[in-house]
Amino acid sequence: MPMSFMPKPDMPPGALTLLILRVLQSGSLHGYAIAQRIHLLSSDVLAVEEGSLYPALQKMLLKGWVTAEWGISETNRKVRFYRLTAAGRKQLQAEISNYDRITEAIQTVLRTA
């Protein structure tokens, strides 16, 4: 897999997909809004760049976790909105529980070692 699929080095691998899935849970968004939302919700810690956002979205389209449909942006421009599919919801659940398990395990190690 080419390097470009990886988000910024400070974001653990696979986290970007998880975040995108999560922010789409509450409704469909266009690409820029996804990046904005992650940026805002993380209190400006996480910045998602074009170079990692769009490859990740393409991969999710391929996997069938999201679908794209046309919508109108706040600036009145025709743009693609991404919406979570049923498979995407299932993936989100799986990734969240997986993520919880891993962080818990890491926490345990950090606490007890």
Next chain:
Amino acid sequence: MGELFRRLRYLLFHRRFDRELENEMEFHREMAARHGRQNFGNTLRLREQSREAWGWTWIDRLFQDLRYAARTLWRSPGFTLTAVGVLTLGIGVCVTGFSLLNILVFKLLPVRDPSSLVRLQRRSPEINTPDTPYQSFLFYRNHTKTLSAMFAAMGGPAMELDSELQPVSINFVTANYFTELGTEASTGRLFDSAREDAVNAPPVAVLSHDFWQKRLNSDSSVIGRVIHLNKKPVTVIGVISEFSPHLGDQFAEVYLPIKQQPYFVEGSTALTDVFSPGGVRMWGRVASSATAETAGQELLILTNELRKQYPKLIWDKEYIRIDPGGHMAIMQPEMLRAFALIAALLLLIFIVACANLGGLMMARGVTREHEISIRIAIGASRKRIFRQLFTESLLLALIGAFSGLVLGCIGLRITAVLADGPSWMSFAPDWRVLLFVVGIAVVAAIFFGLAPALQIARQRQRKTIVRQLLVGAQIAASCVLLIVSGLLVHAVLHMMRSDPGFGYEQVIGISPGLDGHGYTPQAAQNYIDNLKGRLLGLPGVTSVALSKISLLGNGYTAYMTEDIGGHSVNIYPNWVDTEFFKTMEIPLLRGRNLRPGETHAMIVSESLARRLWPGQDALGQKFGDQKDLVVGVAGNARIKALNDGDAVEAYWAMQPSDMASMTLLVKTAGATDDLPPMMKSIAETLDPKLFPYIWLLKSGFRDYTKILENTALGVSVLGVLAVLLSGVGIIGLVAYAVSQRTKEIAIRLALGAKPMHVLSVVLRQFLIPVLAGAVVGAIATAGVSQFLRKILFGISNLDPAGYAGGILVLIAIAATAALLPARRALHVDPMSALHEE
């Protein structure tokens, strides 16, 4: 599943997807700018990275490489044309060979349900024959459960049509023959079981389309007409459609129901007596509930039951061999060697073409040094360069292969028209040929493109070792072809000039076919005595001999394979009368002639004597299981195996019981040509129901030489093709070497070097590969030429003339090819050459 579907959908609509992505990313930038953030980075590169998720980028790269390759080839038309020409010849020859093989053994004939059709033949570990007694066939047909149907055909001597001179070939077939094959009639009807198997069915005939067209001028009123075959009236009922194929070697001009065989061949017991000469060829249809294997097991059981009925008929360990029957030729183990030999010769041409092109590619790599180093400098990986160069080779190979295919198809079509091939035969390439073409193109690209592409991508194209290896390889392969053609040409010359060891120019053969008409030995004795007496009364006839084995132009070949001193030797036996040696002009070197009817005595050929008792006197020795006493030694006369220099002969005295199967050999003093009609009328007066076959031995001999001449011609064409290809390759490489060293040559000339010296500078690097190639080729030929012995007509497979001839032609052409461009080196003008760079 869904993922694959989405992936394919992307491939289909990738332009739209790409536009949407572009639009989206543009929007992203607009929004970012609005929020006061700047995005940097190459948008094209970002888009490309996003697209990679779909996994189709390799197609883009492939198309890029192909476009680039096409442009590069287009820019150097001289190289491209040479390369395509070389490949067209090299690959075209192989594709044509494969197309023929495909037509012969792979393609299914357009008969009804060809895949369930099987050919059935009697076999045992020692004996094989295409024929089965008719009664055995009936036994199998009545008892088999694994075959849903069985049908058969029985050949026979050509018959006289009305009172025409030219006889017609006939085939007796079972009444279900045409219905089982799904053969259609173009007019009238074909045989059907209900009518032709009925008791007292009238004699009827079906004509082949070819015969109807050529001999009867497509006369449609022929249906219902009575014609006479061997003076027997028979009604024509139909003509076979021109689009219906015949099975393999079963072509005949006229087909007759097998039940009518005794009517046409009076006195024949072929249908009732299992021991009478002649038999049927059998086919079957494997039932849907069975396989060829279960059918084989069942037929073996039936064969063993048949042995109870005819203990003497069924051989030890006899079985029925089952082959797929729906093809032009049934692949027999005996044919494999011939096919392998042809394939090897074609492969040599292929190797020459590939090695040749490989050399040219290497040379071209040097002229492209600039381009490659620029591409590497601006960031192309070696892998990418290699892939690009190899794509170029692949493109070249595919162009060459498909133009070779076109050339081959045209060649086959022309041959078919010239040779009057049947109209149902199709030469259009099918999927097997196309697959072969693509496959051989890939193999060729690997052969000629892989090494140069690797060397060039690693920027090592100036190394000469690979180039020298390639020159050596093509010289070696051409050398093999030239030596083989040299051997064959020598064999033809030898055959034409030297004495074959027997006289055939003045001999006429007469085969009365007494056994086929149920003659007893006594009746045969009377007939032959009468005929002999009348023949000796003809003007110019000097002697008449009898021979059980028919010679030159008629009859079958039988031989026994004996293991002598670790070598298997083919001994050709014959049973003859006292006149035989005199009539055939075979000298009796030692001992005496055979006495009439004597047993336990034999004459061996000098070659057999030398093999069996080297350095000893053959006279008085005992031969074989019967301990036959050798009473004489005859000169070598490989009449039944002219082509096989290792064949030897043995003769025994004919016995009275052989009488019905004897052939007469008539020697004349003058011209032979007007005698056959006279002999025919004599034979007719003796017994009108016989139709003896009369032929000139010299025409049989000519047919034999014709085969050899054609083989020699074919191989010589391949040899010349190979050496010309190598010549072109050498011209290219030497010209390149001259252009590379112009400066060096100019300096040498300016310093006063002699012409010979200058030439040697250019040519030295080719001397060793050419010589080494020739030596390797000669050694390789000597190593495998054992296989050729049987077709060399007595020339040794290590014949010095053949080898010397082949190598001389090779060296001469290689030297000419090298000197032509090398001369340019001598005309280099030192001043201008040194100014140029």
